[in-house]
Amino acid sequence: MSAPPSAAPSASAVQQSSPGLAAAPAKPTRPLSGITSDALVRHLYVHLPFCAHRCGYCDFVTVVGRRGQHTAYVDGLLTELELEGELLAPELETIFLGGGTPTFTEPHELGRLLTALPVAAEVTVEANPETVTPALAALLRSSGVDRVSLGAQTFQPELLGVLDRVAGPDDVRRSFYHLRDAGFDNISLDLIYGIPRQRPSDLDADIEEALALRPEHLSCYELEAKPGTRFTYAYGEELRRQAEAMEGYFECVVETLARAGYRWYETANFCRAAEADAGRRDLRSRHNLAYWRGRDYVGLGIGAVSTVRGQRWRTTPRLGLYLAALGEGRRPPRELEPLPDSVQREERVMLGLRLDEPLPVAAVAASLDVDALARLERLGLAEWVPLGEPQHARGGLTLTPRGRLLGDAVTADLLA
């Protein structure tokens, strides 16, 4: 068994290089059956922060422009990969390249990165429509990428404007076909609703336009007013009103997509149901399922989060610090967060109940409030499901569709 990721050498490096970041002492966490596993990590996230510009609603770690630094950044990622290599299984289940705008990265550098990453059964790249050319699509395909998540957000030109998006509706459609042409048979579209000035009819139209492209997967997010963004400053009050006015609207989204043959497998995510797919494939995002099932994952790049064996850490969001450390072959500064068993159990419940599959209760039973559970069952918000496997003798817990729409409140009740 290898050392935990926060073992002494890296922890001391943290303290030296970043006095401002809290460095918790490395504490070996007792592996808990069903919660923590000491197996090698099989899920890798890679953050590519570069963007052509910053959208007003975005609070991700992004770096605008800086084309000159793409090479150095990819070098940094590859050094970091080497340093964390001992945590990773030789063959991975999933890799996810997120951003930023991964497809804004210099194509040559993107290609170099993809080629150097370990082999994985699912490799997803996030893309912005305006960056997807036939050449880029071909590059992705030939570099082992088999899934693309396309940030469409909306098909209404004026609403794209509100969001500061560069792409127009035609760019979305064009990029989608470029990807199909390059051989991608697993494409996801992101949609955002609750945009200031958006009317219910706009959202109907967005769903219709999205379905017309027959994507394998859809993510539908309510626009959040994240603190500190330009957007919240400009539209905070309007967003709150929108959220109220469109409160019932997500139900309609779920119904419409279900009718169109999509499976609502996670709170905000839909995939074409296996029965509706020619290849009878399970089209859920395997990478994201790993988060929701409480698996360990390693994140590379600035601002990236890793969770491994009861420890979570977040790499510095500052590009300069990141590059400087890795340039010298050291781990970049990180913020450490130990996850005691009770916290791990809470997160398992919080994340597991977002899914349409039952959460095996045995491992989290200690954190559940049985009275609250009985009340939620009576209200038709939660259900017991027999799991039929001997190790899950106590069965599984799942939320009803209405329970899932009220998931945050239900989870708070269950864990109270």
Next chain:
Amino acid sequence: MDLERIRNFSIIAHIDHGKSTLADRILELTKTVSGRDMRAQVLDTMELERERGITIKAQAVRVNWKGNELNLIDTPGHVDFTYEVSRSLQACEGAVLVVDAAQGVEAQTVANAYLAIENNLEIVPVVNKIDLPQADPDAAAAELAELVGGKPEDVLRISAKTGEGVAEVLDAIVERIPPPSGLVSAAAPPRALVFDSSYDQYRGVVAFVRMVDGAFAAGEPLRAMAQGTRFEAEEVGFFSPTMKAAETLGAGEVGYVITGLKDVSRLRVGDTLTSERSPAAEPLPGYKDVKPMVFAGLFPTDSDDYPALRDALERLKLNDAALFYEPETSQALGFGFRCGFLGLLHMEIVRERLEREFDLDLLVTAPNVAYRVLERNGEWLEVHNPAEMPRELDAVEEPYVRASIIVPKDYVGPVMELNNDRRGRFDHMEYLSPERVLLAYELPLGEIVLDYYDQLKSRTRGYASFDYDVAGFREGELARVDILIGDEPVDALSMIVHRDAAYSRGKALVERLRKEIPRQYFDVAVQAAIGSRVIARETVKAKRKDVLAKCYGGDISRKRKLLEKQKAGKRRMKQVGAVEVPQEAFLAVLNLNEGSKK
């Protein structure tokens, strides 16, 4: 001490008109307190008193001025403590009546002046704060002369802050206030008026007394004539300004008696102390039992604090005989106490002391008044809690007050309108000056316990001053309105209102509750009812969506923190049936008019 050389006096004033500052200056000028020991406002010893600038417990201090012994008896400045004020005044022959040169006569000034006049006191009128730029000493002096029936030129003009004119006040006290009269002979049966008391952890109840006849010596067996309590005077003495033991306390003097009693309720303010060896035949006149008129439920926010709240109330009661409490159980708020107070300020002070001195987190229900109910069986019942009001009854009586309101003449209309809304009965109106008017009304106390004062202030741009005293019980057309949340009656929200106002108050309350109660997993009906008749109904719609859309690897910690917040929020809720109700909702009655009249 020769009676001719003793003067007993009080300083009476409206809040903030400078009573305590004047007392401080007197202590300094007479060298009772050295400059080094001088803390601002020495007489106000409780932390809360100093902070709020009001005097809660009367105290007495002896000072010497040009060979005379002057006893300054401090009085509480607020109407809730009228009874204590009047006991303090009974211990004096004169009063210094202080008015702010910028504010003029206020309602409290009038009430206190009348009290002093009723007690046959010689009044020394003083206009204070003449150093203020906005001061108008002539106008204030004219109002004051009008009020006490004197000449404006007899009104002293001072600045307690700078000390200007304070010596003249002391001279006027000696010249104008008569010396005490009484039976000086040591053989005379002694009588002393208890005008206040305090509780000392080690020495028990300390009685503050004015010797009227004869003398007390340390070690003498004494008796409180009205209550019959017997004890031995462990020590007698006077304040200068701290306690100084003396061999005897003689006729005309003001001082203290340490009783060793362990319970302040065994020695009530207003009682007469006499000697067991040669008891007086008659007590001094005027003793009455003060009864609380305003009631509210006090509940600990955290039910684990119940024993701590009980202990704290016990300790406050040691020093505050007027405070009443009894255990109360509310299905919504759990275990707490129903407490009775002299008035609103008294309630506010008790609550603040509980929170500050005892570090308790409290939920205080909307206050209500005491009701007298004639039951079907012909018996009278006193009800302190709307939830206990019988639904079957023959008659209800509620307390009324005599209220005086002083306003600039332009605001007479709005004040009359407010008083009419509150079932007030106009008594009379008089001009204190060409600009300022005194309005005398009779009002049900129940109509002023909630937000009357705030309303009065907002309708007169803060110019009105207001004072009241309880006039007695009168029959009223009252109805008990119950509130049901999700079909469960909520005792803590029941209210007793005039029949004519029942519908509008019930409606306003359910509307307010609809806003206060967060949306739940199901629709929640909020209803107001008189008996089984529903008079208003609102629905808190079930929530349809409560989930954060996005949650990936980098969002988990943030999401978990939001969840912790949501959990903490739920823990603060009280369960009414299946409905989670925030504690704030139980206070909705308190600010029913908020929003509707802004």
